[in-house]
Amino acid sequence: MSKEKSRSIEVKKGDISRRGFLRNSVVAAMGTLIGAPIVFSENVRANMLPLPFQQGDPLKELGKDPALIVLNDKPWNIETPPHLLDDEITPADKMFVRNNGLLPMETDAGSWTLTIDGEAVREKKSYTLDELKNKFKHYSYQLVLECGGNGRAEFNPPAKGNQWQWGAVHCARWTGVRLKDVLNDVGITDQAKYIGYYGKDIHLSGNPDKVVISRGVPIHKALEEETLIAFSLNGGPIPKLHGRPLRLVVGGWPASTSGKWLSRISVRDRVHDGPKMEAPSYSVPKFPVEPGSKVRHEDFKIIESMPVKSLITYPKSGAMISEGEKLEIRGHAWAGDRSVKRVQYSIDFGATWKEARLSPPPNRLAWQRFRATVEFPQKGYYEVWAKATDSAGVSQPMVVPGWNPKGYLNNATHRIAVKVV
């Protein structure tokens, strides 16, 4: 940790402008002439082809459904339209992607190791992937991972960052070993307060010394049964975009706590202080603020459990049906660490609500299926709205919830348009 700190301090203004200068393609060409190394340029260039130069459909190349929406191609940020999230278990090709850096070069499972270190371990210990698999019992859970910024596009004034609409969420089935079992084997002290992950992704600047993102969770969340060090997704290997060969998976919390390309976990005696743990990243004001206001960094708190939310995954918005026809709707509801106790729907802009049928989750921290048969009184334009209520009685708001500077946690009711003709 201290090593990183000293490194980041070393980065002076002059260095920054030098890097930028060197990275420009003009200089890349010059570098060839001189025969001198262009620092980091190979990382930047080889790892990330801007969209227009990719042969064929980039989504296809990435193993993604071509109907997914690319918000950003450097780094990859890809969102799933709600109607493609209809599966009970999200298949890999329909999982949203939120990467902060560039994909690691090497994700070879054979040579991969995981190191557990930090102030609160008895001693630092490393495991190969095989050792992890052989030494600890395997568990599988279906876990909701939702980006903290899902729904950001609706905030007003607009918040900076990837403009996610609804689809930065998935609930796939992960298999791995429990983090708590591994931490037990390593031995942690009573000073343990937080864990922080480190992955092998590459910083956008190409600088190998810069950590892209290193977030984590308090020790109580880390020690939950469902918190996995996963090596398998939906029964197969984890796709490279999603963290092959090893990923920390923390259900119900911002998906940024589920570190990809996992190579190290630090057990900290303080709140983890890796990049993107600091305000305002993945943080919201401690108290409600007026839209557009400035919030001091000390007035932010780190987002923990995600709020109650639901999505109508069938039918796709824009369905036209005949008068007198009934409409089957279905979707998923989830509530971070909590469960969902009811889902209601409205066809009159929230004036009246009817109950949807709600299934229990397959396991804790998984989403829950809801279904309803909707009848419409007459021809016309309708919106079907879905509203979930969690086990503590908290519901989704019908308008965009409390504004926050970075546009997190928009759990407003999902709406689809329906026309009865």
Added chain:
Amino acid sequence: MKKANTHTGFSKLVYAVFLTLPAFILAISLSILALITYQNNHIADVFKPKPPRPATPVLVIPEPVDGIRNGMDMRTGLIADDGWEMVRANCTACHSAKLITQNRQTRDGWKEVIAWMQETQGLWDLGKNEDLILDYLAKNYAPEAKGRRARLQNIQWYVLKESKN
């Protein structure tokens, strides 16, 4: 005879020029090196050891042909208004232009983004180009009034066939 002599003279000339070519290339290389050094005031870093080479071979990406259609740069999707090339040069070295085109901010908001990238992401000092860049962003990617919740937009209507599940 005379003709052959002339020919030989010309060949010599060509040969002589050819001989100076390496020196010429060296001179260009040295000036570029000097330019970089001048820019950085720090020659040692040019000779800094390479970071470990990635195992994957480096791909050579052909430079694309730029084109502007309907006022938009086809390569990046940036609105081709005054200053867009400056934006492309400075912003897309690290991240996709999509990160710009999907966002809407006031001038102050964009300025904050730049400051944040400089503080945390390794963005360089933009110097006097910063004003040009901010003008471009504030004009072309300004917030739109959208109220507490926008109406549903871009609905693609389709006839729903009965589906069982």
